[in-house]
Amino acid sequence: MGWLASLIQRHWQHPHIGLTILLWPLARIFQIIAMLRRWLYRVGLLSSKRLSCPVVVIGNIHVGGVGKTPLVAALVQALQQRQIKVGVISRGYGRSSNDTIIINACTTASEAGDEPLMLFQQTQAPIAVASTREAAGKALLQAHPNLQLLLSDDGLQHYALKRDLEIVVFPAADIGRNMDLLPNGSLREPLGRLHLADGIIFSQGDAIAMQQAQQLGMLKTQWCGYSRLNYADFYCLNQPQQTAQVTDFAGKNCVAIAAIGRPERFFQALQTLGIELKQTIALNDHAVIKSADWPQADVIFITEKDAVKLAAPLQHNIWVLPLSAQICPDLAEFIQTRLQLCATDTLKTCS
Known part of the structure; x- marks a missing residue:
């Protein structure tokens, strides 16, 4: 079914008249279901819980x-x-467990999900993941009642x-x-x-x-x-203290790989910064980058979101592009x- 998902996603960006005729009625059904579900919560026929914190x-x-x-x-x-x-709650998409977890320095991406773990590393804020956000919120407030x-x-x-x-x-x-x-x-x-x-x-x-x-x-x-x-200097995955700028990669065989929602944005960002990419590899969002996925190249660029899923030591030619908003x-x-x-x-x- 991967080919079908790719076909539909391309249709979202560049609509095809045949697919529009086929999918438009299904979109109306989806719209009715979404509106009905929201109405059921609004009138109280479906239960909605409030936490003890905003x-x-x-x-x-x-x-x-x-x-x-x-x-x-x-x-x-x-x-x-x-x-x-302030604390953060999340479902932790892509993780291997449904357990309620309060993230700490020893938590892995497979336990918590790549995005929550990255947020913790960037902010050190209290963060919890669970099968529901209500469960995550209750666990986090129990552990950090002063939030x-x-x-x-x-x-x-x-x-x-x-x-x-x-x-x-x-x-x-x-x-x-x-x-x-x-x-x-x-x-x-x-x-x-x-x-x-x-x-x-x-x-x-x-x-x-x-x-x-x-x-x-x-x-x-x-x-x-x-x-x-805003983009900071690149850093080496194995040695984060080692940084580099765009000019340091001039004349090298550069490849980018990403397992994020819209990997083309990452690739475009690298090219806009002045990186000449010989190849780009787009994986499914939250996917784990396996050994078979790594290409042969002088330099491989990855995102911070992918970096938290990788355990050192790896190839010395893997570089991370940090960004902030x-x-x-x-x-x-x-x-x-x-x-x-x-x-x-x-x-x-x-x-």
Whole structure:
């Protein structure tokens, strides 16, 4: 069925009239089911639980990668700088177990999932993964009762958990595109779902993208902004203290491999930085890179998300491209103000 999934995903980017005729009725069925499910939760016919701590969902209405994880890391760090005690909950997609796990320095990607482990390594924030986000939240609050806020990494459609704020990540490149729901398009919910959220981040966007979105009537939320990606120096997987710049790879046989939601973005980023790639290898999101996947090359580039799944020592020619996100304007300020969160050093005066 891999060929069918690839065919449909290509159809999402470059619609084919024959597939549109075939898949459009199925998308309407999916839309009805999604609307009915949301209504059942809203009227209380399906149970929705609330945790003892405010929950902010950082999610999306797309299938696949929208650049969300770097935004969660940036938001966690911004809240930490404001002295807000914040934790993260996740399902931990791609992990080998359904156990509830609170991540620590010894946790592996197979236990927790690649994205939660990467977030922990980048932020050192308390993070829990479980089969449900409610279970993850309860476990994390039991272990860290002083937490003031929980960020749910993904889970916009996980209505079994009540949320205090919803922030939707929407790719700026998709503004103005005519997109449909699954399976005729890449959307989990209709574009109108954006109007029900508390905020929208246009990932890899700018002020012009926000202006375009406003003209199209997409901005009916209390907060809206955009994010930009910043790239640091490459580092060697086996020796992270060893760094390099683009010029250090000039004239070498360079290959990139990625097991992320939209690997073409990683490949494009490398080329934009000035790396001449002889080959690109795209694997399924969250896939483990096996020994047979490694190509013969002078230099192999991977993402940070893939790096956390790999155990050293490996080939010395594997280099990681670190990235970080910048959110404009300050989303942490909006969340702190809206939820009336006090910095930990002023909690006594705020009570």
